[in-house]
Amino acid sequence: MEPRWSYLTDMDGVLVHEEHLVPGADEFLAELRANDISFLVLTNNSIYTPRDLRARLLRTGLDVPETSIWTSAMATAKFLASQRPGGSAFVIGEAGLTTALHEAGYVLTERDPDYVVLGETRTYSFSAITRAIRLIEAGAKFIATNPDATGPSLEGSLPATGSVAALIERATGRQxxxxxxxxxxxxxxxxxSLGAHSEKALMIGDRMDTDIHSGIEAGLQTILVLTGISTRESAELYPYRPTRVIDSVAELIGHxxxxFPSG
Incomplete structure (x- = not known):
């Protein structure tokens, strides 16, 4: 029996767009569960805990278990715990990041931390950024949850982790x-965490520069959906291509x- 595909799918721009369900996303996830196909919903947004994200998705009509959610904050905490178990960090971020670091056994401090960890927040503080710069200058290692320069909001783009990281990098000379x-x-x-292998796994995303890039580098098949950031035209500007381009995850229902049908 041929092994099933395992699915990694981005959240914003693929399943939801801000607080609205992408049409067909609920049927798509229901079909994955009905076919006993393993999946994880990934997000570079480090603001929310899996419990927060589950509640947010439920409000849009998507029922995703906490155990099926993987955030850049969780990945960052797991990475730091493997690099320096029981370390310390000065954190710019919200509950998603601070909770993940606490659960990984980290102490959050402003005094001589091992790391400065920069995550997402809707209210970046100039005083906190200044503190981060001074701690990095004093020898703290600089970690950021994700390089996204902007994030979406109902009013338009917001500066995100990558933009603030660039400010700190310019001030300190430390990447x-x-x-x-x-x-x-x-x-x-x-x-x-899924017990899956890359040769039978795929990544669905709406951004060529993050989702498709990382999927290709991890050896996955990739699907670009056009319900978020990238368009057919902007996708052509990159030196790599997704395996498939589809209008939305609704096209995968029944498949x-x-x-990846032949032909």
Whole structure:
């Protein structure tokens, strides 16, 4: 019997767009469950805990278990715990990041931390950014959850982790190590948690620069959906291509067992 595909799928721009369900996303996830296909919902957004995200998705009509959610904050905490168990960090971020670090055994402190960890927040504080710069200058290692320069909101783009990281990098001359997409580390840790192998796994995303990039680097098949950031035209600007381009995940309904039909 041929092994089933395992699915990694981005959240924003693939399953939901801000607070609205992408049409067909509920049927798509229901079909994965009905066919006993393993999946994880991935997000570079480090603001929310899996419990928060489950509640947010339920409000849109999507029922995703906490155990099926993997965030850049969780990947960052797992990475730091493997690098320096029981370490300390000065954190700029919200509950998704601080909770993940606490659960990994980290102490959060402003005094001589091992790391400065920069994540997502809707209210970046200039005083916190200044503190981060001074701690990095004093020797703290610089980690960022993800390199996304902007994030979506109902009013338009918001500066995101990558933009604030660039400010800190310019001030300190120290580049951060990004754990989230497009670092394939996030894909590989997600695959390990599923017990899946890259040759029979795929990544669905709406961004060429993070989702498709990291999927390719992790050795996965990739599907670009056009319900988020990238368009058919912008996708052509990149030196790599997704395995498939589809309008939305609704096109996969009825085809989840064979998402890459020949011809």
């Amino acid at each position: 951060p190590y990004y754990v989230g997409k497009p670092n394939p580390l996030m894909m590989r840790s997600a695959l390990r 989840t067992k064979d998402p």
